Amino acid sequence: MKKISLNNSYKAVVIGGSAGSFQGVVKILAQLPKGFPLPIIMCLHRLKHVRNGFVEALSIKSVVQVTEPHDKENIKKGSVYLAPANYHMSVELGHSFALSTEEMVNNSRPAIDITLSSCAFVYKEKLVGILLSGANKDGALGMKHIHDRNGLTIVQEPTECMIDTMPKAALAATEIDYVMKVDQIVEFLKELDKQYR
Amino acid sequence: MLDIDIADLKRISEFIYQKYHYDFRNYAMSSFKRRVLRIMELKKLSVEGLLKKLNDSPPFINEFLDELTVNVTEMFRDPSFWRVMREEILPAIMLNHKQFKIWHAGCSSGEEVLSMCIMLKEMGVLHDVTMIATDLDVNILERAKAATYPIKNMELNEKNYIRFQGTKSFKDYYQEENGMAVFNKDLLMNVSFRRHDLVVGDIFNKFDLILCRNVMIYFNQTLQNEVLKKFHESLFKYGYLAIGSKESLIWCDYANRFIVVNNEEKIYKKIKD
Structure with a gap:
C-alpha cells in the first residue's frame, strides 16, 4: 500500500457495493464529517422492483440526506x-x-461498472473510487478505469467483507491504492475533508 | 481497451444525419457513447471502420439503429404506475370521453403497449380505445407486432402483473410455443404500429394520453425541450403525458403548460394550449 499525499483537488467520491456492503455504507455515511465538501455518488446493488425504502434506510443514520437523482439532475457539492x-x-x-x-451489466441494473466508468471519464484524476463487499465482479472494470485515468482507488479489506468476491476481483483487475477496513475508509474521508478546510 | 472520444462520437452522429437523416446529435452523451462502443465491439469495427461501413453499406443503418436504440423493456414495469393508470388516470379520461386515443411514443418491442391492452381489456374498454405505437426502428416494430417474447422474460413480467393486481392469471394471455410466449393477437386489435422519429418527425394526430416512459432519458435537454413541445401539440387540452419514474420535465420551456398529476409516477396533464 503506497502513501498518497492528499490534496484538495478531488471533485467527487464514488462508492460501489453489493452483498454485505450495507453496514459499511451506513457507517461511512454516519461518520462523514459535517459539511464534507465533495459529492458522494453511490451505486449499490439492489432489488429491481423495490423503488422505495432504500434511501430512507441509508438516510436514518447518515449525516447528509441520501437522494436518488432524477435524470439530468445537476450534481451538487456535499450531496x-x-x-x-x-x-x-x-x-x-x-x-x-x-x-x-x-x-x-454483470447481471445488474444499476451496474457499478457503469457508474464508476462514467465518473472516471468525467472526473479523471480528481476522483476517489471506493469498492466494498460484494458477491460478483461488478465494479472491477470500473475501478480499472478509475486507476487508468489516475483517480485514487480504495477497496474494502477482503477479510472484513461478508463476501470478498468484489474487492478481490478489483484487486486482480487493476492496481489498487489502498486496501482498507471501513473504519480506515472513514478516517481517510476525514483526512480528505481536512484538505478543504 | 476500446474507447471513443467525444469528437469521434460527433463525427458519427453528424455523418448519420447527413447521409440518412436520423438525428442523434442531441442524444445524451454517456449512453450514446456506450451504445456506439457496443456496436463497435459487436461488429469488431474501429471508428473509421464504422464510418466506412455506414457509408458503403446503406442496409447496415437498420442494423445500426436496432443496436443503438435501447430496446430493453418489461411488461407492467413499475406496477404502481399501472395501478394509478387503472384507478385514476383512465377513469378521469373516461368521465369525459367514451372513446379515446393513446400514443405510445418510442414503443420499442411493445411490452408497454401490450400491458396497456391487457389493462384496458380487464377494464372492459379495449374496444373504445384507439392506440398508435411508434418507434424509429423498423426491426423493433416488427417484433412489437408479433407480440412474441422469450419465455424466460415471463417470470419478471408475471411478477409485475401480480404486483399490478391484474384480475386474471397472467398465463391466460399467452401460449407457449418453442420457448416463446406468443400473446393473443386480439389484444392488439386497436393498435396501429408506425415508424415515426420523435426527433425529426412531424405531429400526426391528437391524443388523450401519451406514454413515453424512459425514452427521453436518452436525449439531451435541448432535444427534450423540442420533443415536449411536440407532445404538447399532440395532446388535447387536459390530456395526459406519462414519462419514466426518474425523469423530470421541470427544466423544459413548456413545463408550465402542464401540471403534475402524480409526482411519484411522473404523470402530467396539459392545462394550457
Whole structure:
C-alpha cells in the first residue's frame, strides 16, 4: 500500500457495493464529517422492483440526506446520491446525472461498472473510487478505469467483507491504492475533508 | 481497451444525419457513447471502420439503429404506475370521453403497449380505445407486432402483473410455443404500429394520453425541450403525458403548460394550449 499525499483537488467520491456492503455504507455515511465538501455518488446493488425504502434506510443514520437523482439532475457539492432501482446511473461531462434503462451489466441494473466508468471519464484524476463487499465482479472494470485515468482507488479489506468476491476481483483487475477496513475508509474521508478546510 | 472520444462520437452522429437523416446529435452523451462502443465491439469495427461501413453499406443503418436504440423493456414495469393508470388516470379520461386515443411514443418491442391492452381489456374498454405505437426502428416494430417474447422474460413480467393486481392469471394471455410466449393477437386489435422519429418527425394526430416512459432519458435537454413541445401539440387540452419514474420535465420551456398529476409516477396533464 503506497502513501498518497492528499490534496484538495478531488471533485467527487464514488462508492460501489453489493452483498454485505450495507453496514459499511451506513457507517461511512454516519461518520462523514459535517459539511464534507465533495459529492458522494453511490451505486449499490439492489432489488429491481423495490423503488422505495432504500434511501430512507441509508438516510436514518447518515449525516447528509441520501437522494436518488432524477435524470439530468445537476450534481451538487456535499450531496449524497444513490443510483435508483432498475436504472443505470452515469455522470455526464457537465456534472449532471444521466439515467438509463439499458441492458443489465454483470447481471445488474444499476451496474457499478457503469457508474464508476462514467465518473472516471468525467472526473479523471480528481476522483476517489471506493469498492466494498460484494458477491460478483461488478465494479472491477470500473475501478480499472478509475486507476487508468489516475483517480485514487480504495477497496474494502477482503477479510472484513461478508463476501470478498468484489474487492478481490478489483484487486486482480487493476492496481489498487489502498486496501482498507471501513473504519480506515472513514478516517481517510476525514483526512480528505481536512484538505478543504 | 476500446474507447471513443467525444469528437469521434460527433463525427458519427453528424455523418448519420447527413447521409440518412436520423438525428442523434442531441442524444445524451454517456449512453450514446456506450451504445456506439457496443456496436463497435459487436461488429469488431474501429471508428473509421464504422464510418466506412455506414457509408458503403446503406442496409447496415437498420442494423445500426436496432443496436443503438435501447430496446430493453418489461411488461407492467413499475406496477404502481399501472395501478394509478387503472384507478385514476383512465377513469378521469373516461368521465369525459367514451372513446379515446393513446400514443405510445418510442414503443420499442411493445411490452408497454401490450400491458396497456391487457389493462384496458380487464377494464372492459379495449374496444373504445384507439392506440398508435411508434418507434424509429423498423426491426423493433416488427417484433412489437408479433407480440412474441422469450419465455424466460415471463417470470419478471408475471411478477409485475401480480404486483399490478391484474384480475386474471397472467398465463391466460399467452401460449407457449418453442420457448416463446406468443400473446393473443386480439389484444392488439386497436393498435396501429408506425415508424415515426420523435426527433425529426412531424405531429400526426391528437391524443388523450401519451406514454413515453424512459425514452427521453436518452436525449439531451435541448432535444427534450423540442420533443415536449411536440407532445404538447399532440395532446388535447387536459390530456395526459406519462414519462419514466426518474425523469423530470421541470427544466423544459413548456413545463408550465402542464401540471403534475402524480409526482411519484411522473404523470402530467396539459392545462394550457
